[in-house]
Amino acid sequence: MRRTNRIFTILVFIFLYIPMIVLAVASFNKGKDIAVFQGFTLNQYKELFRDDNLLRLLGNSVIIAVLSMTIATVLGTVAAVGIHSMRGKLRSAVMGLTNIPMTNPDIVTGVSLALLFAFVGVLLRINAVLGFWTLLIAHITFSLPYVILNVMPKLAQMDPNLTEAALDLGCTPVQAFFKVVLHEIMPGIVSGALMAFTMSLDDFVISYFVTGSGFVTLPVEIYSYTKKPIQPKVYAMFTLMFVAILLLMVTMNLLQARDNSRRKKLRKREAYR
Amino acid sequence: MKRKWLSGPYVLWMVLFTLIPLGVVLYFALTDAATGKFTLSNLAKIADYWPIFLRSIWLSIIATLICLLIGYPVAYFIAHCKPTTQRLLQMMIMLPMCISFLLRTLAWVALLDDTGIINNFLTSIGLSPLPLIRNNGAVILGMVYNYLPYMILPLFTVLMKIDPRLIEAAEDLGCNSRQVFSRVILPLSVPGIVSGITMVFVPAVSTFYISQKLGSPGTILIGDVIESQFKAAYNPNFGAALSLVLMVLIFVCVGVMNRFTNDDEESMVTL
Numbered sequence: 001m002r003r004t005n006r007i008f009t010i011l012v013f014i015f016l017y018i019p020m021i022v023l024a025v026a027s028f029n030k031g032k033d034i035a036v037f038q039g040f041t042l043n044q045y046k047e048l049f050r051d052d053n054l055l056r057l058l059g060n061s062v063i064i065a066v067l068s069m070t071i072a073t074v075l076g077t078v079a080a081v082g083i084h085s086m087r088g089k090l091r092s093a094v095m096g097l098t099n100i101p102m103t104n105p106d107i108v109t110g111v112s113l114a115l116l117f118a119f120v121g122v123l124l125r126i127n128a129v130l131g132f133w134t135l136l137i138a139h140i141t142f143s144l145p146y147v148i149l150n151v152m153p154k155l156a157q158m159d160p161n162l163t164e165a166a167l168d169l170g171c172t173p174v175q176a177f178f179k180v181v182l183h184e185i186m187p188g189i190v191s192g193a194l195m196a197f198t199m200s201l202d203d204f205v206i207s208y209f210v211t212g213s214g215f216v217t218l219p220v221e222i223y224s225y226t227k228k229p230i231q232p233k234v235y236a237m238f239t240l241m242f243v244a245i246l247l248l249m250v251t252m253n254l255l256q257a258r259d260n261s262r263r264k265k266l267r268k269r270e271a272y273r
Numbered sequence: 274m275k276r277k278w279l280s281g282p283y284v285l286w287m288v289l290f291t292l293i294p295l296g297v298v299l300y301f302a303l304t305d306a307a308t309g310k311f312t313l314s315n316l317a318k319i320a321d322y323w324p325i326f327l328r329s330i331w332l333s334i335i336a337t338l339i340c341l342l343i344g345y346p347v348a349y350f351i352a353h354c355k356p357t358t359q360r361l362l363q364m365m366i367m368l369p370m371c372i373s374f375l376l377r378t379l380a381w382v383a384l385l386d387d388t389g390i391i392n393n394f395l396t397s398i399g400l401s402p403l404p405l406i407r408n409n410g411a412v413i414l415g416m417v418y419n420y421l422p423y424m425i426l427p428l429f430t431v432l433m434k435i436d437p438r439l440i441e442a443a444e445d446l447g448c449n450s451r452q453v454f455s456r457v458i459l460p461l462s463v464p465g466i467v468s469g470i471t472m473v474f475v476p477a478v479s480t481f482y483i484s485q486k487l488g489s490p491g492t493i494l495i496g497d498v499i500e501s502q503f504k505a506a507y508n509p510n511f512g513a514a515l516s517l518v519l520m521v522l523i524f525v526c527v528g529v530m531n532r533f534t535n536d537d538e539e540s541m542v543t544l
Contacts, residue, residue: 001450002353009350012343016369016421019380022390023372026383034383035390075283082280094280097287100295103471103527104520105479107496111516112294115509119297141290144283198371204482209503222375223482230379238376245371249364257357 020242027235034235044236051233058237061217064132065200068139073193075140076147081181083148084155098145106142110209113138117210130212138210139203143196150192154185295520301513315514322498322515326522329494332409333477336416340424340473341466343417348428348465349458352435363429366422374419378486381418385411385487407489415483416473423472431465432458467530475523495519 022034027045031038048054083094101109113134121129162184166176182189204219211220222234305312319326351362369377384390385405392402405411435458443453481496488494495515502512 002350005346005350009347012347012421013365015418016366018384019377019418020369020372022380022383023376026380034380035386035388035393075286079280079283082277082283085276086280090277094284097284097291100287100291103475103523104291105475105496105523107479107481107499108298108516108520109291109294111499111503111512112298113290114503115297115301115513116290116294118509137290141286144287148283202371202373204373204375219373219375222373234376238372242368242372246368249368253360253364256360260356 023235024239024242026232027239029232029235032232034230034232044233045240047231048233048236048240054233054237057216057218057221060215061201061219064135064139064217065197067136068143068200069193069197071136072140072143072147072196073189076144076192077151077185077189079144080148080151080155080185081177084152098148101142102145102149106203106205107209109142110138110206113141113206114209128212128214130210130214132215134210134212135207135215135217138206139200142203142206143200146195146199147189147192150195151185151188154188155181158184298513298517298520301510302517304510306508306510315511316518318511319514319518322495325493325498326495326518328492329478329496330522332413332492332494333416333474333480336413336420336477337424337470337474339413339417340421341470344421344424344428344469345466348425348432351425351429352432359433363426366425370422375482377419378415378483381411381415382406382486385414406487407492409488409492411487412484412492412494415487416477416480419480419483420473420477423476424469427468427472428462428465431462435461463533467533471527471530474526478523479519 025037026034028040028042029037030041030043083091086094104112114130117129117134121127158181162180163176166180167173171179202219203217204223207217207220208223211217222230225231225234302315303311303313305314351359351366354362382389386392387402387404387406389406391405395402439457439461440453443457448456478494479496479499480494481500484492484494484497499512499515499519502508502515
């Protein structure tokens with residue numbers, strides 16, 4: 001039973017990684033057709049680093065991702081502390097509000113924000129309202145719930161006596177937050193921020209509706225390639241991004257594993273005492 | 274000290290950028306494009322699009338079920354690995370999600386196309402090419418591929434939390450392995466199943482890129498119609514009406530699903 005399941009799991013992983021292999025192989029392809037491999041070359045990578053336009057689009061995506069992640073993480077963490085102290089109806093109302101962008105399909109979120117911006121644009125008589133700011137607002141909006149939902153469980157796990165102790169020892173509430181609470185909920189903040197960053201970097205659907213011609217991110221540009229044939233250097237770019245994310249994840253994994261084993265040792269040592 | 278006021282800016286932000294936009298959608302859906310007066314004609318026009326709504330729902334239900342059938346054994350397998358292997362496999366499931374889904378879908382086009390990788394291979398070994406793309410099956414495949422991780426991750430989270438002593442107890446009390454599964458493991462994993470189904474169904478039913486690339490004009494989905502109202506036909510009022518109906522449909526589906534679980538704050542997307 002376990003053995004068939006192992007084979008099945010391996011097959012599913014192959015299924016998940018087939019397109020990635022296709023893209024990586026295509027990035028080394030001499031020919032332009034992704035389906036026919038005509039020989040090995042590194043030219044696509046050279047082309048990529050000569051293409052200012054593509055690098056600028058990647059820069060746009062990264063700027064939006066970093067800004068929206070930072071703002072959403074700060075706003076969301078502070079909000080989570082507030083929600084944590086709420087009870088009853090108020091709390092479920094705020095959590096309901098948090099769940100709206102989570103349950104709403106991306107296309108509805110995108111359309112609703114686009115309509116809001118168009119509406120405001122008409123009111124304020126601005127012609128080209130869609131651009132950097134609307135994109136940033138939209139990304140912050142869909143990132144916020146991820147931060148809240150990652151931080152809330154950590155606040156719930158935290159021993160409330162810790163804050164009390166800090167206050168008894170003479171901390172002001174603000175000091176208690178920065179010296180005690182923040183440290184305790186840090187893993188939640190980090191994973192929330194990471195999710196916000198990757199969601200923002202990869203978001204296409206919402207960005208597509210709220211962006212104008214002035215400020216375009218990478219996914220939106222790739223979508224416009226449906227009309228013209230895709231340039232192979234795009235595959236090179238994504239192969240590099242894939243490797244970068246892979247390295248990042250492996251490093252994080254190793255750090256976490258080391259941290260865990262160190263904790264286990266500490267616990268053992270304490271048990272001996 | 275009133276700590277709850279700390280969430281003030283957040284609540285204000287969410288009201289401004291999620292609640293009010295939904296109000297604007299409602300406003301656009303109920304007004305005429307030319308005159309700006311109240312009308313129900315946008316909503317009435319939706320009746321012509323019911324076949325497309327039904328097709329979207331039907332295809333995404335099939336895709337969701339396939340995801341559940343594939344995802345459950347995989348999540349079960351991962352949940353029973355050593356912690357180090359678990360972390361590695363979890364990471365490997367999340368990794369593809371970090372790469373642009375547009376490009377991953379294009380890679381599937383390259384694989385399935387009439388002169389694509391699979392058909393090139395088939396013709397090279399002397400077989401006739403297969404019609405793999407521009408049909409419902411290809412759209413379902415695209416949905417399953419793109420949203421499978423959203424099914425596996427919540428399932429894995431609940432399966433991992435099941436206390437192994439419960440399984441031992443059931444075995445001690447005379448359950449065979451099938452009974453252990455159907456009476457202990459499956460009921461305890463319902464919250465994961467529910468959030469997995471929601472997280473696959475909602476993006477699948479509203480997708481437009483997958484159906485554009487892997488489907489044919491005959492397999493367009495409701496997402497394609499909404500997209501074209503904003504980007505091609507430019508009728509935002511009708512587009513808003515369609516979005517409104519889609520949103521209500523999804524809220525009803527999710528509401529029905531959530532009746533199966535009672536913990537509403539169960540966070541389905543934490544790492």
